Amino acid sequence: MPTPDDDRTGARIREQRKLARLTQKELAQRIPYSQSLINAVERGARAASIDFTAAVAHALRIDVTALTGQPYVTELQQDRLASLVRPIREALDLYDLGPDPDQTTRPTLALAAAADDLCQQVRATRLRNAAAALPGTIAELTTAVGRTPSTELWQALASTYRTAHDIAVKLGYYDLSAVALDRMAWAADRASDPCLSAVRQYMRALVYFREGEYRIGRRLITAGLTAVDQAPGGREAAAVRGQIHLGGSVLAARARQQTALDEHLAAAEGIAAEIGDASSVHWLSFGPANVAMHRMSAAVEMRRYDDALSQARTVRLPAGLATSRRAHFLIDQARAEMETGRTDAALTHLVEARRAAPEQTRYHPGARETISGLVHIARRTPDTLSQMAVWVGL
Template sequence: MSPSKPIHTGARIAHTRKIRHLTQRELASRANVSYSTVTKVEQGILPVSPSVLGALARALSVSVTDLSGQPYIDELRRDQLDALINPIREALDAYDLRQDSGVPPRPESELSAHAEALCAMVRAGNIKKAAAELPGLIYEATAVAHTGSDSRSWARLASTYRAAYDVTTKLGYHDLCTVALDRMEWASERASDPVLGGMRQYFRALAYLRASNYERGRRLIDLGMLRLDQADSGRELDVVRGQLHLGAAVLAGRKKDRESAEGHLQEAERIALRTGPAEKDHWLSFGPTNVGVHRVSVLAELDLYPEAVRSAEEIAIPDRWPPSRLAHHHAEVARAQMWTGHTKAAFKNLQSAREIAPQQTRYHSTVRETYRGLESSKRSMPQAFSAFGTWLGM
């Protein structure tokens, strides 16, 4: 095994631990994780849960992505997706530059329609197409915002930066997604739109969830709620407030605070009963179904995997629910099923995630860790199991 490129998360943890001159027991003590968990994770016998991975990353003073291996460069290159990242990076860096290409931007109605279509692409799981079209749209929306005086132009630009956040997050470029969120805040302030500002804090909280900084994530949720206090009442406000509660519930679950998590879920459920399905409102997928899906995620974060599996069985997913959210849900259910020993059912859910949103699923860290955890049951798996691993690049 090359020390510069360990082959799985456990090997990366072991490699980093040795660089820090720590024993397995010392790492376990620093991270407040059991010694047996550290040894099994490093050997690849036990899949690493998000909360354990976060604790180990903090103890080793590295980022979670340093240990998970994101972004998965080899796979991105095979799919020719890596070449789409630098144009997005350059477009995000041109936020304060007026149009200089000599090509006039399209009419605002066309830009708005394209921005909506791009968000729909991401929700449909068509990440490659969205990534390819995103830089040009950012440049155009930036030019219109700078040359116009309409707050709607700045709001459109903020939403376009949000799409950049979605794309870069799904491809594993978490450092770049924070740049997109900074740009989103910059544009939303110029749009004087507290709803967009509150939504931006929600996405920032998710970024800190992935980084396992749960307390900072909670504080960002609180800031988002304060921003929403400045907004006019109505459905748009309700949807974003409800989504903030869902984000807070997952953060509390990862922190093993069941009481707080349940309180946020109940509040989100109350709001969802009022809004009904609101999947296209700011493309947050909010509504009763999303509350149920988040309940499964929270139970899994609390390590209550049997309850998570039972809760998933009670959800009736409506037709045409956003593929990106549905694929993520299948990945979460697969993780819970793996931990409860339902290995074949877990693999079936991984296959479902691939069928629904293949581009997203291939770069999903939960999918990869779950697949790694199922490898011990490889002999009892169908033939498609090995082929799935090859497709993942594992």
């Protein structure tokens, strides 16, 4: 019988390392982390950070979910979210079936607005609402574009596929997110929309970022920049280009490539200074605030935690900032606080993230591992921390 201690990242790392017939010393030779850290994580004395887990997954040639335990099915079932995944999977499989003779469809403008609303729901971290509405919208758009294809309908369909990817990632279904991105490429090609194609390459790069495949991720960033170069100039293309540079910055930071990091951040900063806040462009949240948040996140990825906290204190989050970005920033800040011994502040930020975006925070592996780390550090576990640990399923 497995014990609760077996259901944690460190235990899974130990199990997968042994299946690969590697000692801790041999694994340490393959990743940029010490044998002592591997030992501490496997024993449960240290939390496994996202970058550490990605490095181990890459070295062992396994999916990162084999180590994180995603999707967190028990919690998803408790939140009645697991049952919403299969309809999304089925809707993604409709793409080549043509129009459904029994399907009624709304006018193009209404369908485009529905696709747009789904993006806003995800940014507001109302994942249940978005997941429930998504399959029907995909089905309706699939029929509409099959009957009377138009650029606007293909763009709206590509947008719903992008939403499917976003939801799948946030709930830990990375296999489903890959299918959604393939469908997004299929629709974006038919829309002849280089900006949509570029956004899709940016999202693909982040998939490889999570898996620790930074070389492929960097190639996809380059592909995204090449795609957006085919778009007419203007605010839309500039915002997409800026966001792709931000994706490149976190990849460079995780790969410890300072020069590339500086170049990507400088490019994004220049674009943001030129166009200002462009949060609504493809719902990427691009603008000066997002650049500042990525600069802080890059410092966290580089393990420069004091620098990250100094930057975090200067960031002014706009009132209209997407809740999903606000929660992600708070989770990054919590990790930096924990790593510098500020455990009370770390817990405060996690509670703030939970209050702002409960569904996103509960299923965020970084939040989960930071909570785990705080539990291991604490001499006496405060009630609030105990409640958080139970809430995320630890």
